[in-house]
Amino acid sequence: xxxxxxxxxxxxxxxxxxxxxxxxxxxxxxxxxxxxxxxxxxxxxxxxxxxxxxxxxxxxxxxxxxxxxxxxxxxxxxxxxxxxxxxxxxxxxxxxxxxxxxxxxxxxxxxxxxxxxxxxxxxxxxxxxxxxxxxxxxxxxxxxxxxxxxxxxxxxxxxxxxxxxxxxxxxxxxxxxxxxxxxxxxxxxxxxxxxxxxxxxxxxxxxxxxxxxxxxxxxxxxxxxxxxxxxxxxxxxxxxxxxxxxxxxxxxxxxxxxxxxxxxxxxxxxxxxxxx
Amino acid sequence: xxxxxxxxxxxxxxxxxxxxxxxxxxxxxxxxxxxxxxxxxxxxxxxxxxxxxxxxxxxxxxxxxxxxxxxxxxxxxxxxxxxxxxxxxxxxxxxxxxxxxxxxxxxxxxxxxxxxxxxxxxxxxxxxxxxxxxxxxxxxxxxxxxxxxxxxxxxxxxxxxxxxxxxxxxxxxxxxxxxxxxxxxxxxxxxxxxxxxxxxxxxxxxxxxxxxxxxxxxxxxxxxxxxxxxxxxxxxxxxxxxxxxxxxxxxxxxxxxxxxxxxxxxxxxxxxxxxxxxxxxxxxxxxxxxxxxxxxxxxxxxxxxxxxxx
Numbered sequence: 411x412x413x414x415x416x417x418x419x420x421x422x423x424x425x426x427x428x429x430x431x432x433x434x435x436x437x438x439x440x441x442x443x444x445x446x447x448x449x450x451x452x453x454x455x456x457x458x459x460x461x462x463x464x465x466x467x468x469x470x471x472x473x474x475x476x477x478x479x480x481x482x483x484x485x486x487x488x489x490x491x492x493x494x495x496x497x498x499x500x501x502x503x504x505x506x507x508x509x510x511x512x513x514x515x516x517x518x519x520x521x522x523x524x525x526x527x528x529x530x531x532x533x534x535x536x537x538x539x540x541x542x543x544x545x546x547x548x549x550x551x552x553x554x555x556x557x558x559x560x561x562x563x564x565x566x567x568x569x570x571x572x573x574x575x576x577x578x579x580x581x582x583x584x585x586x587x588x589x590x591x592x593x594x595x596x597x598x599x600x601x602x603x604x605x606x607x608x609x610x611x612x613x614x615x616x617x618x619x620x621x622x623x624x625x626x627x628x629x630x631x632x633x634x635x636x637x638x639x640x641x642x643x644x645x646x647x648x649x650x651x652x653x654x655x656x657x658x659x660x661x662x663x664x665x666x667x668x669x670x671x672x673x674x675x676x677x678x679x680x681x682x683x684x685x686x
Numbered sequence: 687x688x689x690x691x692x693x694x695x696x697x698x699x700x701x702x703x704x705x706x707x708x709x710x711x712x713x714x715x716x717x718x719x720x721x722x723x724x725x726x727x728x729x730x731x732x733x734x735x736x737x738x739x740x741x742x743x744x745x746x747x748x749x750x751x752x753x754x755x756x757x758x759x760x761x762x763x764x765x766x767x768x769x770x771x772x773x774x775x776x777x778x779x780x781x782x783x784x785x786x787x788x789x790x791x792x793x794x795x796x797x798x799x800x801x802x803x804x805x806x807x808x809x810x811x812x813x814x815x816x817x818x819x820x821x822x823x824x825x826x827x828x829x830x831x832x833x834x835x836x837x838x839x840x841x842x843x844x845x846x847x848x849x850x851x852x853x854x855x856x857x858x859x860x861x862x863x864x865x866x867x868x869x870x871x872x873x874x875x876x877x878x879x880x881x882x883x884x885x886x887x888x889x890x891x892x893x894x895x896x897x898x899x900x901x902x903x904x905x906x907x908x909x910x911x912x913x914x915x916x917x918x919x920x921x922x923x924x925x926x927x928x929x930x931x932x933x934x935x936x937x938x939x940x941x942x943x944x945x946x947x948x949x950x951x952x953x954x955x956x957x958x959x960x961x962x963x964x965x966x967x968x969x970x971x972x973x974x975x976x977x978x979x980x981x982x983x984x985x986x987x988x989x990x991x992x993x994x995x996x
Contacts (some may be wrong), residue, residue, distance in 0.1 A: 509735040548748045556748055567748030574743030574753060582740075582753045 413506035416466070417514055420461040424522045424649070426490055427499040430622060431519050431589075433575060436485075437503035440533030441598030441607030447531050447614055448489075448500035454626050454669045457498055461518065462487045467502035468511050480635035486515070488598035496625050497523055503576045503616035512583045520587055528584060530577040530593045531614050533607065535600040539659045540642055547595040549578060555592055559621070564613070568595065599659075600670060601677040608634035652676055689798045691730035695762060695806060697769040702803050703910060705814040706866045710899030712886040713814030714774065714813050715865060716906040721772035723918055726761035729771070734758060737779035737791050761800060766915045771806055773799055776851070779865045786980035796870045800877060810838075810880040812913065814906050815867035817851075818893045819883035822952040823934050827887040827902040829909045832863065834881040842882050847905060847910040874972070879986070885908050891969030895935065900926040945969070 432451070434444035448681065454481040463486035465471075476482060486501035497519060502510040519525035534547065547568040548559055561567055574582075594617060597608045612631045618624050646653040655673045658665060663674070703720065705713030734755035742754040756777035763770055779791035817830040827846045828857060833839035842848055851861060863871065863883055871881040886902025904923040911918045941949065945968065 508739055549745050549750060550748055551750050553749055567749060568745060568978060570741065570745040574740050578750060579740055579741045579753065580747070582743075583735075585750070678851055 417464045417466070418518055419464060420518075420522075422458075422460050424490075424497055425492060426497060426523055428524045428526065429490070429495045431497045431499065431523075431525045432470040432618075433499045433501070433528060433577070433580065435501060435532065437505050437576075439569075439654070440603045441573070441596075441610045442534050442605065443531050443533035443596060443598065443607065443610050443614065445500070446606055446608070446611045447565060448498055449654055450611065450615075450631065451491060451496065451498055451626070452489055452500075455493050455496065457489035457491045460488050463501070463511065463515060463674075464561040465502075467541075468507055469502065469671060470505055482508065488518075493601055493615055494622075494626075495523060496624075501672060507580060508576070509583070512580050515578075516587055518582055520589060528580075528589055528666050529592045529618070530580060530591070532577055532595050533598040533603070535603045536597040537659060537664070538597055538599050538657050538663075540599050540602065540609060541656075541660060542641060544597045544601060544610045546597075546617055549581065549593040549595070551581040552589045555590060559592060565617070599681075601674045603674070604678055606634075614652060641681060641684050643678070644676065649676065687782075689730060689732045689760075689802045691720075691805065693729060695729065695889070697762075697771075697807050700771050700806055700808050701771035701913075702771045702773060702806075702808045702811045704775070704799065704811065704870065707779070708865055708867060709816035709818065709893050710886075710888045710895070710897075710902060712816045712888060712899055712902040712906060714776070715898050715900060715903040716814055716886070716910065717772055718774045719903070719922070721761040721763070721774065721905055722768070724763045724765055724914075724916065726763035726770070726772055729762045730760040730802060732758040732795065732802075736763060752773055765907055768914060770914055771803070771808060775866065781856045792866055792869055793873075796866055796873050799870060800874055800879075801880070803874075804877070811870070811874050811882075812910070813867045813870055813881070813883045814879070815824065815863065815865075815883065815885050815912075816888045816893070818890050819885050819887045820952060821889050822937065822949065823889050823901075826951055827899075827905045830887060830904050832861075832871075832883050832885075834875045834879075835863070838880050838882050842884065842909075842913075845909050848884065848909050880947070881888060884891035885960055887958045891973060892934065894970060894973060897930060898926075900930055900976065941969070982993070 432447070434448035436445050436448075439445050464488065465484045468486075469484040483534055484502040486499065486504075490502070491498055492497075499515060500585040519528070538544075543564065545552070548565060548566050549568055549570075551554065556567060561564065577591075577593040581593060584591040594614055596613050598607045600612045602610075609633050612628055612635060615624070615626055615631070619626060619628075646656055652673065655665060655669055658669075703717055705717035707714045735758070736754050737758070740753040742753050744751045744754075756775075756915055758775045759773070761772040761774070763772075775795075779795050780789040819830075821827065825846070829845070830851050831839065831842045831848050832851050833842060839850060843850055862868065862883070867891060871883055874881045886898050886899070886906040888902050894900060900923050902922055904927065905922070907918055907923075938946070949969075
């Protein structure tokens with residue numbers, strides 16, 4: 411694998427001081443949570459692109475991936491959100507040289523912007539329906555953060571023993587650099603994993619609005635939620651099998667694997683067909 | 687990128703015995719069990735994050751307690767007045783599903799091991815690994831040696847059950863030691879250090895098996911016991927060998943009769959048997975099919991258990 415010496419391309423000098431870093435991963439983005447949050451913020455804040463990480467050395471370049479007929483190129487871009495003093499990083503998860511990638515991005519954030527806190531976001535496929543609210547599971551890299559962000563009805567401190575997610579690795583390295591970090595894992599009904607779950611995105615924004623005093627206008631998100639819920643109701647009204655599976659989930663009954671696959675496929679195809 | 691030595695040590699003419707993961711994990715199991723049996727203390731490590739991705743995270747009530755990486759550690763023990771340092775590498779950088787590592791990162795890792803070795807005053811290094819050979823699984827594996835000098839080669843050949851590559855192979859004394867177990871030797875020799883590699887034989891058709899080959903690890907450990915002038919307890923190995931033997935025998939009994947007959951002739955010949963290259967390739971190619979039909983509890987790679995006797 412080629413490792414390039416200085417993978418960061420900086421387009422302008424930092425105009426923020428001590429911003430909070432928000433990181434949204436674009437790879438295997440359950441419920442489109444990472445991408446959705448980044449896109450929403452970039453639009454709401456009229457964010458400016460300020461730097462990017464050269465993908466060479468971090469991703470395989472053996473061809474071109476396409477999604478929805480559009481060619482995709484891996485990217486890792488920084489944006490400044492002056493209005494809310496936020497530094498945004500929207501990035502594909504690197505396949506190679508993960509430590510080098512994390513180290514480079516965090517050094518840039520810490521040294522150029524004096525970043526001392528970061529949040530990352532991930533969707534977590536869950537056996538819940540779109541009817542209810544989306545709980546958030548927290549992972550953090552300093553013990554004091556457990557007190558600063560205590561558990562409540564919506565927020566839970568998670569325990570885990572297994573392969574680490576990219577967000578966990580990022581937080582672990584950040585801790586060594588004196589940057590406090592929190593990952594928000596938001597519940598996404600599993601049948602919405604491959605499409606956007608605006609309610610999950612709203613759940614994250616509600617948390618950030620409360621803790622960072624962001625005051626992000628969520629009216630567009632509310633409209634999306636309303637529309638999606640309406641379409642899903644239509645689907646339930648016209649497809650009794652879907653309605654039956656949703657009811658089971660609402661009653662916290664487990665679905666068999668084939669039932670889960672059926673529900674995911676049917677919902678995906680229906681929502682894609684009704685895309686605006 | 688770096689290494690950390692936890693303490694300053696003033697050693698007298700120390701040797702380094704090291705190994706990485708590889709075919710049958712022969713060297714890794716041997717050296718890790720060796721350091722454990724002699725109660726060696728951990729004296730240093732190579733910082734893993736420049737070479738490996740983390741493989742496990744422990745999060746308790748939201749707090750990231752730890753991230754676990756494959757270990758690359760140094761151990762030390764004074765054995766019958768011989769200062770002995772051990773290095774155990776659970777994984778080779780750049781491995782990516784292959785049996786051995788390579789590339790820029792492997793080169794850097796070897797360089798760090800040698801830097802640490804020089805800091806400790808080491809002038810002689812042994813590595814260990816597998817020698818893929820046309821041998822029979824029921825025959826005690828030999829240990830095959832290559833060395834940086836004729837003098838050292840003759841020294842190691844004095845050890846029971848150790849032979850030079852030239853004595854055991856059709857190719858004479860020629861071949862390749864792949865991955866870090868070989869790379870380290872070459873780089874060490876360039877720095878003027880004495881080096882030797884002791885490799886336990888593994889039957890060719892088992893070289894891709896997803897489980898360790900403790901028979902050969904035991905042969906290697908016996909050889910190192912001679913080098914270091916110590917006695918070792920092999921009770922742990924007897925149990926492990928028994929377990930793995932059961933799996934291998936099941937696979938062996940699936941061979942067609944004609945192949946089995948010709949393969950069995952290897953039992954009586956020290957030189958490569960009459961089995962043809964095509965037949966050896968046939969066995970390797972069918973290994974996956976044989977393993978598919980094994981019950982799940984058998985044949986699973988349990989290297990972590992192998993490293994510590996229970």
